[in-house]
Amino acid sequence: MNIGFLGCGNIAQAMIVGLLDSGLSPSSITVLTRNQKKKKFYKKNSIKRLAVNKANSTKFDFIFLCVKPADAKDAIEGSAINWGNANLVSVVAGISSQKLKIFANSDKVIRIMPTTSSEFGKSITAIFMEEEQKKQTKKLIPLLNKMGSTIELSSEKDLHEFTAVVGSGQAFIMEALKQYDEKLLKFSKNKNAASKNLAMFISSIAQHIELNNGIEPSIKKIMSPKGTTYSGLKALKKNKISSVFKSAFKAAEKRSKEIQNEY
Ligand SMILES: NC(=O)c1ccc[n+]([C@@H]2O[C@H](COP(=O)([O-])OP(=O)(O)OC[C@H]3O[C@@H](n4cnc5c(N)ncnc54)[C@H](OP(=O)(O)O)[C@@H]3O)[C@@H](O)[C@H]2O)c1
Known part of the structure; x- marks a missing residue:
């Protein structure tokens, strides 16, 4: 499996450490960053790094969008990722699937709400995906379960309350x-x-x-x-x-x- 992280801040780092600690191979993970600020982190964890504007060379199964809400549009549109090939898995609070689909010009959008407890395998992660994306469940949920447990939400609206109660x-x-x-x-x-x-x-x-x-x-x-x-x-x-x-x-x-x- 090939997994990308667009953005390498607090939540991305927690998720990466959780995945590696649960046995995922470092060769499965690539961070997509716009600068080398987090070099120490990706070197220490032996994971690959690609510049966001060079990301079209790799085929990803899932790319976790891990930027602040204000940066989501620019990060998606400014990257060279071929969103038609990769599933966009957004951890961003408050940005709807509908908007993400427009930014990425792709329907392959899934929203999750993890916590930084992913780092030690204790995140209760909510996931919402539309009917057409349900086929991704088989691959994605076991991946999320490596960082804790996963709760499937049937309504995207519930992510607001989940974010309030579990996220915050x-x-x-x-x-x-x-x-x-x-x-x-x-x-x-x-x-x-x-x-x-x-x-x-x-x-x-x-x-x-x-x-x-x-x-x-x-x-x-x-x-x-x-x-x-x-x-x-x-x-x-x-x-x-x-x-x-x-x-x-x-x-x-x-x-x-x-x-x-x-x-
Ligand atoms: N922290 C949590 O507990 C938590 C839990 C669940 C969900 N979330 C969600 O996760 C998202 C990120 O939160 P965070 O706490 O991880 O924030 P953060 O530590 O500030 O990390 C955000 C990262 O996004 C990168 N970035 C911004 N614009 C970019 C662009 N155009 N292209 C590539 N990278 C870009 C930044 O890179 P630079 O270093 O270059 O600035 C930074 O490393 C938020 O939307 C939040 O809602 C957070």
Whole structure:
């Protein structure tokens, strides 16, 4: 399989490292960049690099479009890629399939929404493709599963909400975790120890959820009737913790829809 990455920033690098770590051969990957800024990265990972304006010489199965929304049109139109041969797989938030098809002058367009957790095989990646592209599923989904798990969306519109909850959502939880960071710093020897304790604390939550098959059973294991956990949870509910998160989801979803109209 021949895979290209148009753009080699944060998400492209995370995906490339995830793919290589899961056993994909470096010879399957080419980065298509407009300059040599990321030379250290592609040298270190022994992957090929092609200048975007020389990309017509290679036949790709999939090219992951990994540029900012504002750069998507120029990156596609300014490259020498023969989009009729390659499937364009866009990770770009907010740019619709319809627009991507116009930019690439091709119908072979698929949208995905991965996270940078691809780097360590833990991305929950959403995929949306129109009926005609479904034949690509066989090759593409196993590739995406190398970086975590994949969820197929039946409506392109759902990508807005998915982006808000999963794409941006890790950062919302991190923001909330700052409260714990502060407290753990108070109880730990130093900042380094506090970070390690915080990481262990968070991974233990994931393990609880996995072992107990969900959040409610996990909470039940921690909470005793009328105990400290019970009181704390009551305070969180009284202060409408769910509304706080819902407002973040809503704001991010709204922004995703705005981006769609901007470009
Ligand atoms: N970061 C995430 O967590 C994440 C998750 C899911 C989806 N996404 C989506 O991924 C996209 C990229 O995000 P990012 O965080 O990876 O951004 P980034 O780190 O800024 O990387 C963007 C890359 O695009 C390249 N680029 C821009 N215009 C180009 C052009 N005309 N031709 C070739 N390359 C071009 C830039 O190259 P130069 O070095 O030459 O400037 C840069 O390396 C965004 O659309 C975002 O919606 C991001």
